[in-house]
Amino acid sequence: xxxxxxxxxxxxxxxxxxxxxxxxxxxxxxxxxxxxxxxxxxxxxxxxxxxxxxxxxxxxxxxxxxxxxxxxxxxxxxxxxxxxxxxxxxxxxxxxxxxxxxxxxxxxxxxxxxxxxxxxxxxxxxxxxxxxxxxxxxxxxxxxxxxxxxxxxxxxxxxxxxxxxxxxxxxxxxxxxxxxxxxxxxxx
Numbered sequence: 001x002x003x004x005x006x007x008x009x010x011x012x013x014x015x016x017x018x019x020x021x022x023x024x025x026x027x028x029x030x031x032x033x034x035x036x037x038x039x040x041x042x043x044x045x046x047x048x049x050x051x052x053x054x055x056x057x058x059x060x061x062x063x064x065x066x067x068x069x070x071x072x073x074x075x076x077x078x079x080x081x082x083x084x085x086x087x088x089x090x091x092x093x094x095x096x097x098x099x100x101x102x103x104x105x106x107x108x109x110x111x112x113x114x115x116x117x118x119x120x121x122x123x124x125x126x127x128x129x130x131x132x133x134x135x136x137x138x139x140x141x142x143x144x145x146x147x148x149x150x151x152x153x154x155x156x157x158x159x160x161x162x163x164x165x166x167x168x169x170x171x172x173x174x175x176x177x178x179x180x181x182x183x184x185x186x187x188x
Contacts, residue, residue: 023148026130026165028090028098028112033150033167037081037102046071046083069100077178079103091125093118096160103173109166119156122163126154 025033031040040046045065049072052062064070068087074080079101088098093114101109114122123143127133130152133143145152154163167173 025150025167026145026147026152028110028163028165029088031098031100031107031110033107033110033165035107037105037107040100040107044069044083048072049084077174079108080105080177090114090122093121093125103170103177106167108170108173109164111165112161112163114161116156116159116161119161122161123154126152126163 027033031044037046044067046069047063047065049062049064049070052064052070056062062070064085064087068085069083070085071081071083074082081102083100083102085098086096088095090098090112096113096115099111100107103109112122123133126143126145130145133145133154136142136144140155140157143154148168150165150167152163152165154161156162
């Protein structure tokens with residue numbers, strides 16, 4: 001009976017991912033690749049950085065919403081809108097920034113940077129969420145996760161941890177925008 005209770009407790013603490021979850025796009029916190037700009041705009045309270053800077057409050061600080069994301073339109077093929085937060089935390093780890101890149105109305109690529117001293121905490125977060133990584137070593141180790149819909153890698157530099165996530169279709173979306181040369185949607 002005790003063994004059965006122990007197994008049930010372990011199962012509750014560490015749920016087994018279903019086959020569908022294994023191919024779900026990667027993400028950080030509650031932000032998943034592939035989410036729409038409109039959906040994340042409501043959830044994260046995204047703000048236009050230029051409007052926020054123009055309407056600074058009495059302290060001189062711009063109002064960047066509940067989670068501190070300032071957004072701006074981009075003129076290049078890699079994103080229509082780019083949003084950055086310097087306030088977001090990753091399970092208590094202070095980050096330098098979390099950057100979101102939207103293309104064709106969807107979150108196609110995101111990145112996180114943090115101080116190098118937080119490397120183990122960031123890697124532990126990723127391992128808990130996505131399992132063991134594949135490790136490649138060139139000049140320094142690169143920790144990678146890959147599934148059918150997205151890829152993720154983490155590296156430690158001399159001063160910073162860098163984590164990058166992108167949808168597998170992101171290079172195709174960039175090529176389409178490059179060919180089309182379309183205008184970017186407005187930030188709200």
